[in-house]
Amino acid sequence: MSNLLQPKSHVILGTVFLIAAFAALPALLSSFLLFQVSLVLTYAMAGLGLNLLLGFSGQVCLAQGAFFACGAYTTAILNTRYGIDPLLTLPISTFVTALVGVAIGLPALRLPGLQLAIVTFGIAAIVPQLILKLGDFTGGVTGLNMDVPVPPTWFFGDQEAWLYYLCAAGAGLCVLVMRRLVRGDTGRTLRALRDNTLIAQSMGIDLTRTRLAVFAISSGFAGLGGGLYAILNGFISPQSFLASKSIDILVGTIIGGASSISGAFIGAVFVVFVPDWASEISPALGALIYGLCLIGMMLLAREGVVGLAIKGVRHLAAARDLQQSKQRSPAPNAAIGEEIRP
Amino acid sequence: MVLFLQLILDGLASGAIYGALALALVLIYRATHIVNFGQGEMATFSAYLAWQLCEWGVPVALSLLIVAILSFGLGVGVFWLVVRPIYRAPSATVAVLTLGLFVIFGAVCLWIWGAEQQQFPAIFPDMGWTLGGVRVTANMLGLIATLCVLAIILACVFRFTRFGLAMRASAAEPENSALVGLRVERMLTLGWGLAAVVGFLAAVLIAPHLFLSPSMMVPVLIYALASATLGGWDSPMGAIAGGLMIGVAESLGATFLPFIGAELRLCIPIAVALVVLLACPAGLFGRKAVIRV
Numbered sequence: 127m128s129n130l131l132q133p134k135s136h137v138i139l140g141t142v143f144l145i146a147a148f149a150a151l152p153a154l155l156s157s158f159l160l161f162q163v164s165l166v167l168t169y170a171m172a173g174l175g176l177n178l179l180l181g182f183s184g185q186v187c188l189a190q191g192a193f194f195a196c197g198a199y200t201t202a203i204l205n206t207r208y209g210i211d212p213l214l215t216l217p218i219s220t221f222v223t224a225l226v227g228v229a230i231g232l233p234a235l236r237l238p239g240l241q242l243a244i245v246t247f248g249i250a251a252i253v254p255q256l257i258l259k260l261g262d263f264t265g266g267v268t269g270l271n272m273d274v275p276v277p278p279t280w281f282f283g284d285q286e287a288w289l290y291y292l293c294a295a296g297a298g299l300c301v302l303v304m305r306r307l308v309r310g311d312t313g314r315t316l317r318a319l320r321d322n323t324l325i326a327q328s329m330g331i332d333l334t335r336t337r338l339a340v341f342a343i344s345s346g347f348a349g350l351g352g353g354l355y356a357i358l359n360g361f362i363s364p365q366s367f368l369a370s371k372s373i374d375i376l377v378g379t380i381i382g383g384a385s386s387i388s389g390a391f392i393g394a395v396f397v398v399f400v401p402d403w404a405s406e407i408s409p410a411l412g413a414l415i416y417g418l419c420l421i422g423m424m425l426l427a428r429e430g431v432v433g434l435a436i437k438g439v440r441h442l443a444a445a446r447d448l449q450q451s452k453q454r455s456p457a458p459n460a461a462i463g464e465e466i467r468p
Numbered sequence: 469m470v471l472f473l474q475l476i477l478d479g480l481a482s483g484a485i486y487g488a489l490a491l492a493l494v495l496i497y498r499a500t501h502i503v504n505f506g507q508g509e510m511a512t513f514s515a516y517l518a519w520q521l522c523e524w525g526v527p528v529a530l531s532l533l534i535v536a537i538l539s540f541g542l543g544v545g546v547f548w549l550v551v552r553p554i555y556r557a558p559s560a561t562v563a564v565l566t567l568g569l570f571v572i573f574g575a576v577c578l579w580i581w582g583a584e585q586q587q588f589p590a591i592f593p594d595m596g597w598t599l600g601g602v603r604v605t606a607n608m609l610g611l612i613a614t615l616c617v618l619a620i621i622l623a624c625v626f627r628f629t630r631f632g633l634a635m636r637a638s639a640a641e642p643e644n645s646a647l648v649g650l651r652v653e654r655m656l657t658l659g660w661g662l663a664a665v666v667g668f669l670a671a672v673l674i675a676p677h678l679f680l681s682p683s684m685m686v687p688v689l690i691y692a693l694a695s696a697t698l699g700g701w702d703s704p705m706g707a708i709a710g711g712l713m714i715g716v717a718e719s720l721g722a723t724f725l726p727f728i729g730a731e732l733r734l735c736i737p738i739a740v741a742l743v744v745l746l747a748c749p750a751g752l753f754g755r756k757a758v759i760r761v
Contacts (some may be wrong), residue, residue: 186563233746240503241745243563244697247505248690248738255731320558369686373571380564409583413575420568421550424561 148294152287160286164358166394167293171351173379173390174300175344181385182308183340184320185235189246191371192253193345196223197352198362202270203263212275213292216353223349224342231341236334242341250372257364269363272356289358296354300347301387307343308387316340348375370413374401377416380423383430392431470601475719481608483715484615488670489685489692490699490707491618492663497701498639499659500555502562506569508685508692510546510664511671513573514539516581518672519588519680528589532672536665543664547657555656577682588675611673618669619708626704635659687734691718694737698744700754709753714740 152160176190200219204210230249234242257264264270277288307313318326319336327333356362378397382389404412427434489508496504514535521531546569555562592610596603626632638645638655646652670692671685678684692707695714699706714737722733750756 180560180564184558184560186560188567230742233742236745237749240559240563241697241749243505243560244503244693245738245741245745247693248734248741251686251690252732252734252738255734259729259731373567376564376567408579410575410579413571414579417568417570417572417575420571421565424557424565424568425550425553428557428561 152283152290157286160290164290164293166398167297168351168355170391170394171297171300172348172375173394174304175347176379177384177390179344182316186243187246188243188372189249190348190375192250193223193348194352195253195367196226197349198356199264201353201356202272202362205272206270212357219353220346220350224346227342227345231338235337250369254364254368271361274360293354296350381419383432386432389430389432473602475723476716479716479719480712481611483712484611485670485674486691486695486714487615487708487711489688490695490711491704492667493692493696494704494707495659495663499656505566507667508689509570509573511667512685513577514668515671515675516577522589539664539668540661543661544657547660574682585679585681588680590676691737694741697741700751703753706753
């Protein structure tokens with residue numbers, strides 16, 4: 127069935143192909159579409175964080191949009207008030223957001239159950255008001271105007287392409303960190319905690335510390351995504367961070383598939399493009415689609431679109447195997463294996 | 469001092485509403501171990517139905533009665549249609565599902581009735597008395613009295629009737645209850661129906677204050693979640709007590725804490741919930757879960 131013989135070459139080939147595709151996008155897309163793809167990448171970073179939390183540690187965070195806002199405002203405030211170069215603010219935004227995550231997670235993550243979801247539900251709702259209340263810092267309703275980062279002299283493309291590559295680099299970094307975490311020991315620890323907290327704890331895993339670390343990383347991803355979002359737009363206001371942003375990110379994660387990395391990107395494409403298209407028909411339609419997606423996905427396809435695709439391919443491969451064994455011909459493993467790799 | 473008393477009374481009145489919605493949440497949590505994020509929006513939907521009936525000329529009391537029955541059906545329908553197939557799944561999955569309910573019912577209200585605010589008919593007469601400088605309105609007394617009556621009825625049903633015993637049994641020990649011949653799923657269904665009615669009651673109580681709008685219950689839901697956390701998720705009386713306490717804390721905090729003010733009063737329930745989780749995770753009236761390994 128599976129391709130134990132040559133997994134490496136496929137992975138390398140696929141990665142090279144993906145990187146080449148991402149690198150070539152600025153040449154292929156119009157500048158507005160490129161902006162939207164960059165937007166997708168920033169959402170995907172927050173989605174990746176939620177993936178890590180929901181798919182690998184079984185916790186729901188409903189304030190991913192709030193962390194997104196936290197990162198965006200940290201970047202914008204550091205830039206407008208203290209004149210720090212936007213790119214240099216990104217590590218700080220990531221770190222600050224992760225710290226905020228720890229502060230919220232410390233009380234909420236000590237218990238098995240939904241305390242994190244309950245607390246973050248409230249936090250998502252309060253953030254727009256908090257931004258307005260801290261108007262001295264955040265510019266209140268008028269928002270903050272940022273410096274646009276100038277492409278360095280060696281860079282060949284224009285402004286938009288530079289911003290796009292920044293977002294792609296950020297997303298790539300998140301993917302690398304996530305792969306490092308999900309594979310190997312850490313990943314097994316996380317899955318053990320998710321699937322049976324009690325047994326995992328008896329094996330000596332520290333529930334609170336592990337979950338807190340995951341939550342900090344997850345918030346950090348959202349912070350980085352938010353920082354890049356601020357840079358990308360050049361302007362942020364409370365209007366960009368309504369409570370519904372957290373729902374957007376959750377919907378993206380669920381649709382793509384909560385335990386797959388590529389799912390975060392597919393989900394982000396969905397939440398950037400579908401509401402635009404739906405709001406042309408009716409203002410309530412976008413939310414209606416979101417709600418139906420959340421419920422439908424939970425009832426029918428908990429692993430999201432990516433999970434469905436993998437299942438479908440496996441099904442096909444199994445059917446093919448069966449047919450081939452009926453014909454008593456030797457099964458060419460590598461050919462099937464190619465399709466199985468997501 | 470007069471201001472202080474006035475604020476406490478105001479807080480108790482709004483706390484009664486939070487307590488009622490928290491009660492609905494706890495009823496569902498006890499029965500199925502699900503936090504229903506859609507509870508508030510389902511209640512808004514019911515309140516809209518009642519308002520629509522009133523607009524069509526049905527007397528207020530009659531329309532409330534009709535919609536209470538419809539709400540029961542709504543709760544039952546939601547349970548059977550979407551929750552029953554997966555209520556044994558991991559809690560995160562079910563939480564996402566109930567969030568879907570939250571989004572859907574909000575969208576349906578927006579779709580049918582639009583975003584404009586509607587004036588909901590007042591339930592209690594518009595009168596009041598001033599006692600030693602403290603303004604007491606019929607509305608406040610009505611809210612608190614309604615909550616008390618609701619609490620007493622539910623307590624009696626759960627404590628003294630066969631039906632209440634069956635409900636408690638199937639919530640506490642689903643497998644053993646099934647073995648002794650209880651229809652566990654029927655009990656859970658009834659729990660969802662009952663919770664929808666209690667939620668509707670909360671929405672009707674608050675609607676005349678806030679005006680009816682699709683997102684009317686979102687802040688109330690946050691208060692109710694905090695109330696249930698404060699009181700303990702497995703204790704109906706705790707939910708009511710928690711609601712009253714959150715109401716008072718909100719009313720005092722919004723006035724006496726200069727940073728909070730009117731805009732950030734939503735911070736208070738969140739802060740209370742965080743402190744409770746840090747200090748006493750089972751809540752004030754909840755039982756600590758003991759797990760046999």
